Amino acid sequence: MSENEAHTSLVDKITEKLHDYSSSSDSDGEVPSNVLRIKKHLFGRTESVHNVLGCGKAADLVLWRHKQVSVAIFAGVTVMWLLFEWIGYHLITFLCHFLILVLAVSFVWSNAASLINWSPPKFPEVILPEGIFLQVAQSVRHEINEAFITFCYISSGKDALAFVKVIAGLWLLSVVGSWFSFLTLSYIVFVLAHTVPVIYEAYQDPIDSTWYKFMDQSKSHLTKISVAIKEAIKKIPHHPKQE
8 A cells, every 4th residue: 555545544534533523413412422521620720629639638538538537527626616706615714624524534433443343544655756846847937938938029019910919818808807706717717628628529510610601701791891991992082282
């Protein structure tokens, strides 16, 4: 087979495949399963939600992969918020009462174990490793240094857009902070962090589709507004300068 015949045969095969695809799309109205669809996700994300969150135990808890543990943490934080915010319980008072209860139960259990033939409580040997504190300290140090570098860069006047964004963000945060106490605001952030990711993971396709439709419509409206403003400016009569 010559080179021209081989080329002609390849073109014929490609044309036949395209014809089959177009006929199947026209008849059924659906894309065949062997054709890959490129899906657009929020923020240009290509990985799964679990991978974006770090693929660790924290991601499992946020996405409710271990439902019993996630429910226990959520319920515990909610009870703490109710105690401190609604009932007016104070943190030092709570810690003291909690330690009193633990010490009293352990003391009574230890002394009564020999009388009623119970095994005494076994206290675990807790030794905190030094590496954890060093890692936390290094992470905090890194974040503080990055914050100082960012602050110096923005305040130097080199990026006016970043300056406006930071000022707007701080002002918005100050307004939101005036609505809630620090504890309530922290609890709201906790609830959002433990509900939004799992809801988005379950319904990410319709959420992504709705988001990009909204963005496309917004860009279309903004373009129309921009064109209308330019047309209105052009219609404004300009008087020539008198010498």
